Amino acid sequence: MATYQYLQLEQHYIDIYDSGTIDYCRRFEKGFQAKVDKLLPKKRPTTTKKSQEHPGGVVAVALYFYSGERAVKKEETIQKWMQEDQARDEKLATAEPPNNILCSSCGKAMTCETKDLYHAYEFPLRVLFLFRCQPCNKGRGVFDDGKEWKMPKKVCPKCSAVLQEKNSRNNKAIITLYTCLNCPYKEKEVFTLSSPPQKEEPEDPYFERDRARFCFTKEQTSHYADFTIKLENVTKMFGESKKLDKHKDVYDAADQLQKLTIDQLEKTLITVMTKNGYIKLELGKPEIDKYVIIPFTVRDAKPDREHRSSEIDLRRLLRTTLEPTSWRLVHDGVSYRLGILSGSLKGYEQEEDLVRLVEQRKTPRP
Numbered sequence: 546m547a548t549y550q551y552l553q554l555e556q557h558y559i560d561i562y563d564s565g566t567i568d569y570c571r572r573f574e575k576g577f578q579a580k581v582d583k584l585l586p587k588k589r590p591t592t593t594k595k596s597q598e599h600p601g602g603v604v605a606v607a608l609y610f611y612s613g614e615r616a617v618k619k620e621e622t623i624q625k626w627m628q629e630d631q632a633r634d635e636k637l638a639t640a641e642p643p644n645n646i647l648c649s650s651c652g653k654a655m656t657c658e659t660k661d662l663y664h665a666y667e668f669p670l671r672v673l674f675l676f677r678c679q680p681c682n683k684g685r686g687v688f689d690d691g692k693e694w695k696m697p698k699k700v701c702p703k704c705s706a707v708l709q710e711k712n713s714r715n716n717k718a719i720i721t722l723y724t725c726l727n728c729p730y731k732e733k734e735v736f737t738l739s740s741p742p743q744k745e746e747p748e749d750p751y752f753e754r755d756r757a758r759f760c761f762t763k764e765q766t767s768h769y770a771d772f773t774i775k776l777e778n779v780t781k782m783f784g785e786s787k788k789l790d791k792h793k794d795v796y797d798a799a800d801q802l803q804k805l806t807i808d809q810l811e812k813t814l815i816t817v818m819t820k821n822g823y824i825k826l827e828l829g830k831p832e833i834d835k836y837v838i839i840p841f842t843v844r845d846a847k848p849d850r851e852h853r854s855s856e857i858d859l860r861r862l863l864r865t866t867l868e869p870t871s872w873r874l875v876h877d878g879v880s881y882r883l884g885i886l887s888g889s890l891k892g893y894e895q896e897e898d899l900v901r902l903v904e905q906r907k908t909p910r911p
C-alpha cells in the first residue's frame with residue numbers, strides 16, 4: 546500500500562523557514578516605507594538625502610534584530626519540523642489495518658485500499674484506513690484505534706435539523722442538493738470536475754537576493770548571538786545602576802525624616818492643633834516594643850463642627866504634620882465621641898521602617 550512520505554531533505558525545510566523570514570522582512574520594509582511616505586509633506590519636490598537615510602537606518606536596525614532572532618531559532622525549529630515529519634512517516638509505516646472489517650450492506654469482508662494520516666498536523670497522530678467491499682463497492686473508514694470514521698452531517702442553518710442530501714452528476718460537475726425536512730431551507734453545492742489546470746506559481750525572481758539580505762549565514766548568526774548576550778549584560782548593568790540610584794533617593798529621604806522625641810512631638814502637635822480648633826491634647830501611657838505607640842485624646846473646640854468632619858479634619862491635619870517626621874497615625878484613623886477625638890501615634894526608628902515610610906509617601910492615599 547503506497548503512502549505519502551512526509552520527511553524531505555533538509556533543504557526543503559530551510560527554504561520554508563527562509564521564505565517565512567523573507568516574507569516578513571519584505572512586508573515590514575514595505576509597511577515602513579508607506580508610513581514614511583505618509584508622514585513626509587506631499588508638496589516636497591524631492592526627498593532630501595538626509596531624510597532618506599534616516600528611516601532606512603531605523604528599518605535596517607529593526608530588520609537586523611528580526612533576522613537575528615529568526616536565525617538563532619532556525620536550527621532548532623528545522624530539527625523539530627524534521628523530527629515531526631519523521632514521526633508521521635513512522636506512524637504511517639507501522640500502523641496495521643484492523644482485521645475483520647465487514648461490509649455493512651452485504652456482510653462480506655472488505656479490503657483495505659488506502660491508509661493516510663487523518664489531520665496530519667494535529668497531535669496525537671491518527672491513521673485512517675479506507676476499506677472497500679469488492680462485490681457492492683461500498684466504502685468504510687476505520688481509524689487505527691478501531692473507531693469508525695463518520696461523514697460529518699450537514700445541519701440546517703435555520704433550524705439545526707440534519708439536512709437530507711441528494712447527489713447528481715454530469716460530465717462537468719457533481720451537484721449536491723441539501724433539503725431540510727423540518728423547514729423550507731434548501732442549498733445547492735456544485736463541485737466542478739473539469740477545473741482548469743492550476744497555474745504553477747511563478748518562481749520568485751528575487752528570492753535568492755532577499756535570502757542574502759535577510760537570512761543570516763552561520764557566521765552572522767553566531768555574531769548576532771554574541772552581540773545580544775553583551776547587549777543583555779549592558780542592559781542589566783544599566784538597570785541595576787538605575788535601581789541603586791532610585792534607592793539612594795529613598796535612603797536619603799529616609800535619613801532626612803525628623804526623628805522627633807515625644808516631647809518635641811507633643812509641642813509640634815499642640816501648636817498645629819490649637820491653630821485648627823483642637824485643644825487639650827493628652828498623651829496616654831506609651832507602649833514600648835518594636836515601635837513606640839502612644840494613645841492620645843484631644844478635644845474639638847469648634848462646637849459647630851459635625852463629628853464626621855471633625856474626624857476628617859483632624860486626620861488630614863495629622864497626616865500633613867507627621868509626614869516629614871518619623872511618626873504616623875496608627876491605621877490612619879481617629880474616632881470622635883462627644884467632642885473628644887482619640888487615636889494612637891506610632892514612632893519608627895529602624896532604617897528599613899523609615900525607608901518604607903518614604904516609599905508609602907509616594908503611593909497616593911484614597
Ligand SMILES: [Zn+2]
Binds near residue numbers: 679
Ligand atoms: Zn458489500
Ligand SMILES: [Zn+2]
Binds near residue numbers: 702
Ligand atoms: Zn431547517
